[in-house]
Amino acid sequence: MTASDHLSATFQALADPTRRAILARLAKGEMTVSEIAQPFAISLPAVSKHLKVLERAGLIRRGRDAQWRPCALDPAPLKEAADYIEAYKQYWSNSFDRLDDYLRDIQKDDPDGRTN
Amino acid sequence: MDGQTDTQSRVLTMTRSFDAPVPLLFKVWTQPEHMARWWGCAGSTVESAVADLRVGGTYRVVMRLEDGAMHRVTGVYREIDAPNRLSFTWAWEDDDGDLGHETVVTVSFEAAGAKTLMHFRQAIFETAEMCMLHNQGWTASFERLDDYAPATH
Numbered sequence: 001m002t003a004s005d006h007l008s009a010t011f012q013a014l015a016d017p018t019r020r021a022i023l024a025r026l027a028k029g030e031m032t033v034s035e036i037a038q039p040f041a042i043s044l045p046a047v048s049k050h051l052k053v054l055e056r057a058g059l060i061r062r063g064r065d066a067q068w069r070p071c072a073l074d075p076a077p078l079k080e081a082a083d084y085i086e087a088y089k090q091y092w093s094n095s096f097d098r099l100d101d102y103l104r105d106i107q108k109d110d111p112d113g114r115t116n
Numbered sequence: 117m118d119g120q121t122d123t124q125s126r127v128l129t130m131t132r133s134f135d136a137p138v139p140l141l142f143k144v145w146t147q148p149e150h151m152a153r154w155w156g157c158a159g160s161t162v163e164s165a166v167a168d169l170r171v172g173g174t175y176r177v178v179m180r181l182e183d184g185a186m187h188r189v190t191g192v193y194r195e196i197d198a199p200n201r202l203s204f205t206w207a208w209e210d211d212d213g214d215l216g217h218e219t220v221v222t223v224s225f226e227a228a229g230a231k232t233l234m235h236f237r238q239a240i241f242e243t244a245e246m247c248m249l250h251n252q253g254w255t256a257s258f259e260r261l262d263d264y265a266p267a268t269h
Binding site for chain 1: 128130132134135136141144150154155156157158208216217218234236238255
């Protein structure tokens with residue numbers, strides 16, 4: 001997967017309220033699937049499906065023990081997503097500085113701002 | 117003033133005042149020959165810019181960085197209300213022509229005397245939590261994420 005694919009997977013995984021709630025539960029520590037499922041009014045298979053999406057996005061890690069497979073939160077992709085907005089903020093700030101200069105330049109010769 | 121992240125919303129928002137009238141702002145945002153003069157980060161130059169300014173029309177800007185690397189951004193116009201408001205999708209294109217994570221940019225221009233107040237929004241986050249994650253430390257964020265998630269209560 002490329003960096004942007006990873007990011008798409010992260011955002012896609014976070015788009016669902018149940019998956020966000022699952023992540024919030026895992027923020028408290030490692031849990032088994034049935035522990036995770038406890039507060040939700042959905043079936044275990046449905047929870048497993050959500051866990052698979054979260055695992056694919058790299059948002060959680062699962063243990064090797066086939067029976068218990070405890071889940072734990074992996075914050076790295078979330079950090080990557082947060083870095084993403086910071087990068088955009090920098091990007092646009094830079095562009096707007098350039099825009100500021102450019103507007104000044106083009107209006108110098110054309111004080112009415114009728115520049116084409 | 118410079119950009120700020122709105123902690124309460126789902127989007128990156130920035131507000132900035134420019135010493136130019138509203139129609140000129142709209143023009144430099146929508147006409148390729150003007151876009152080519154300011155799009156991109158510091159030290160980059162625009163190699164080419166095309167824009168089919170109609171709803172559903174596409175734009176594409178190719179930028180060259182100082183180290184020679186080429187960056188391409190492309191998207192589709194969603195809303196055009198000249199000279200006040202403009203909205204388009206935004207995605208980086210890789211060397212194979214595949215698009216990365218798509219966001220939506222909306223800019224609106226408000227006259228403030230001879231100046232223009234530009235309101236910029238980029239919907240990067242699909243959830244408010246993502247903004248919180250950005251603004252708080254990780255631990256605090258997860259606590260808030262917990263509070264925010266209704267299914268846990």
